[in-house]
Amino acid sequence: MDERFGLALVGQSAIQKIFPNHWSFLLGELALYSFVVLVGTGIYLSLFFNANTGETTYAGSYQPLQGVRMSNAYASALDISFETKAGLLTRQVHHWAALIFIGAIVVHLARVFFTGAFRRPRELNWVVGITLFLLAIVNGFAGYSLLDDQLSGTGLRIGYSVLISIPVVGTWLASLIFGGEFPGTDIIPRLFVAHVLIVPLLIMVLIAIHLAILVKHKHAHFPGAGATDNNVVGERLWPTYTFKAAGLFFLVFAVEVALGGFAQVNPIWLYGPFAPQNVSSASQPDWYMGWLEGALRLMPPWETRIAGFTIPNPFWAGVVPPGVLFGLLYAWPWIEARFTKDHAEHHVLDRPRDRPVRTALGVGVLTMASVLGFAGSDDVLAVAFNLSINGLVWTFRVLLFVGPLITGAIAYKVCLELQRRDGPLVDPVLVAQASSNGEGGGGSPGKVPPSPEPAEPVPADP
Amino acid sequence: MAEGSVPPPRRQRGERFPAALLALAVLAAIGFAVTYLVTSNNTQLMGLFASLGLLAIGAGMIVWAKRYMTPPHPEVEPRGRLASTEDEVEAFTADFEVGEFEMERRGLLTKLLGAAIAATGLAALVPFLSLGPKPGESFKKTKWTNGKYVVNEQNERVHTNQVGTNAVLTVFPENEVGNALSQALLIGLRPNELQVVPGRETWTPDNVAGFSKVCTHAGCPVGLYQAQLGYLICPCHQSTFNVYNACEPIFGPAATPLPQLPMAVDTEGYLLSTGDFSDPPGPGFWDQDRPG
Incomplete structure (x- = not known):
């Protein structure tokens, strides 16, 4: 193989790569490993799920719903939960992994923000990361909206209302996405394609870019222990970091499987099939949608009507706040550089x-x-x-x-x-x-905090 | 932590723990497979074995790395430079300018190529209009028309005496059960309890009032009725409507009242609609007040 591709040279430079050692650098890995778990469990589930809104009469083993008319989508989700062996386990691992995936992204994002890791030269990787965060939320929502239970239908109903509240293009967007009026029969199969193909593909491509930029830039590191803007201090990719990272993957997977095995999540059989005239009180979305739900609830009853045109209430609560938040997030590296007038390259974290x-x-x-x-x-x-x-x-x-x-x-x-x-x-x-x-010491700012450990002589790279 | 200087006997002992963990992982994997094959569908036991095995592999690898792979000191590698040198930039620019010069020299072709690609790209977006119909009347009009019978969720016609005082009933136009935007709520009222909006004097036969069940905020079914106060509450975002005051919103994010359904009774006392709702039902949108 080496004669064909010259692998030894490439391989050697790869396995010598140095990774700084700090617990907070593992947060992004938690997200990455959860994504791997999501893809694995998702493939298994996709083999059994039937994204079809045609009606059927439930005849499965869950007594309370026997004889109830429902969509094929909901019926197949029930079958995954009750008939398919290891189906419920996989479904619950998938759901827990999604909750942890987005949670890890938020905490990783916070780490990058608070330590200034988004500064030059990493601005564009920050943009890639924010986009991944956005796509993760979209795919999470698409995923639990697929199952066509009462809770998912309620979420879609609210999503549809937020869509049509967008000035000028809102009704067009809603009509194109849902194939007409709410709920219609198109949205479940379309969400399925988005959830299992379009969005995961985008996420995979962006993860590849995120990591390629990381390799190019080399990992940032905290001050102390000889870390400067011109070097990387840490452990080698092979074998130390590889074993620790792979070990962490198995630990993440273990926690998610334990949760899936023992902690019930999204018990769709309790919600019943979706019907537009029904709703259960105390409907709660997954945690990462909670802030949007909260904004809708807190908004005072304001609606703008000018010259016969309306800007409905959900626009102010459901479109503007996430728009402003993500706008600020995307622009933050440039906003901060403008205020601090610091346009220099940084590899030592704040x-x-x-x-x-x-x-x-x-x-x-x-x-x-x-x-x-x-x-x-x-x-x-x-x-x-x-x-x-x-x-x-x-x-x-x-x-x-x-x-x-x-x-x-x-x-x-x-x-x-x-x-x-x-x-x-x-x-x-x-x-x-x-x-x-x-x-x-290599262009670091003069004011550098002391090393957390007593300084030791650092051997030169052999 | 083991280092290169640690004598072999200790290292042997240090291997026992990670070895036990990895052996445990093998057993747990067998346990998972056996559980799948012999139990009916034991989620907890499968989860236990699978998570135990994964935990053991992860812990085994990390213990191994911590004991035998951690160098005594952190290693250092130079970052190198990210930006290209001036020479490299110049060399690239020179190569690039060969093509750029050709494009500048034939400006007409360059512009036409841009136009051709842009036009093709935009044209390729047009078929996405197949995804759904042009939004139109369906956002404003429902299936309620003059003379349409009011039916319950079983598609049975509703008699006014089926709606007792303080009772509520979810109804649809006949043969349209489940139609999201047409759903309405009948409410049995006491005489003179309702402040009648001018022009709607005849809309509540036998003191049965009908209102759209679709919240004007985000479209959830307004399903909770607090009979002693006459409040209709949306369970999604807690918008509250005062039924006695023609369902004007009094709390929560909803800004507009629930539209009222004009109703009459036939000779036998069965309810029917005399037209569509007083306003477009459901959540608001950009041109909801414009004539269709």
Whole structure:
């Protein structure tokens, strides 16, 4: 093989690659490994699922629904849960893996944000990452909307209403996507194609680009232990990092299988088949849709009517907030560089305490999203704690704007306090280097926090 | 942590734990397969064996890496430069300009090529109109017309005496059961409980009022009726409508009232509609108030 492709040379440079060692660099891997689990379990499920809205009468082994008229899609989802051996296990592992996939993306995104890893030269990889986040949400929603149970139909109904609320093109978009009126018979098969082909393909391509850019840039690293903007300090790809990463994959898979085996998720047989005139109270979307649901609930009853044209309420709550959030996320590397006037290349990460303004902003945005997420469960909270729904809505409306100010201010103060406790911020390694060769250690900023461990002599790369 | 200097006997002992983990993984894999084959469909037991096996492989690999593969010191590799040198940029530019010059020299061909590709790309989008019909009347009009009988979910005609005081009933136009936008809710009221909107005096025969069941906010069925207050509540986003005041919204995100269904009774007392809802039902959209 080597004679044909010259693999030894390529292979050697690949396996010598150095990966910095820090727990927070594993968060993106959690997402990647969950995606692998999703593809594996998804292929198994796709062999049994029937994305068809034609009607059938249920005759499976789940007693309460026997004889009920339902779509083939819902019936096949029930069959996966009750007749197919290992079907329920696979379905639940798939659902849990999706919940963890998007959760890991959010935490990874937060790590990249708070440590400034999106700065030059990594701006475009940040953009790829935000797009992956968006696609993951879309595919999660498409996935649980496929099953044509009462809960998924309710989610689609709300999605349809948000779509038609978009000025000028809304009704066109809804009509094209759903093949006409809600619910129609086209949306389930179309969601299926999107969920198992179009979106996963896009995700795979973008993951490949995300990782290719990572390899090209080499991983950023935290200050300390001799890390500079000109080197990478860590462990070799082969064998250390490979074994640890593969081990982590199996651990992620193990946790998701354990959840799928023991923790019930999305018990569709309890919801019944979708009918447009039915709805169950306390309908709750998957967690990553909660902030959008919360925004819809908290929005005051405002609707704009000008010259006979309407901008309906769901546009302000369901389209504008995610539009603004993702717009800001996409533009953030350039927005920040504009304010800090820092256009230099960075490979040494910030510690969040050393960038108190950015940290406070991030904490504020996370607070806002969390308030919206809780607001999306206000009916459940009202019942659980015997509170007035009216009072809860008003509390959340106030918290939405006051909460981020409070948590942001606290985060800012904590950063300053941590900085103060760090004492004089000098990296002993850099000092040693500076005194020996009379320069500042490869262009890092002068103010560098101390190494977490006592400095040790770093051997040169053999 | 084992290092290169550790004598072999300790290393032998250190191998026992990861070896046990990997052996456990083999047993768990067998356990999973056997469970699948011999039990009817034991989700918990299959999950237990599968997760145990995966956990053991993962733990085994990580313990192995931690004990025998971790170098005593972190390794360092230079990043190298990302940007090309000026010479490289110049060489590339020179090569590229050979083609660019040809394109500039034949400007007409270049422009036409751009136009041809753009036109073909746009034309390729047109067939996507096959996905759905032009949005039109279906957003504003429902299946309720003059003389259409009101039926329940079993497609049985509804008599006014089937709707007792404070009772609610989900109804459809006859032979249109399940039609999402046409669904309506009948509510039995006491005499004079309803503040009648001018022009709708005859719409509530025998004190039975009909309103669209589709929330004007996000389209969920408005299914919860608080009879002692006359409030209709949407379970999705808690929009609340005051039935006594012609279903005007009083709480939550909904901004417009639920449209009312004009009804009459036939000679035997069965309910029928005398026309479509008072307004387009369901959530709002851009040109909902424009004449169709």
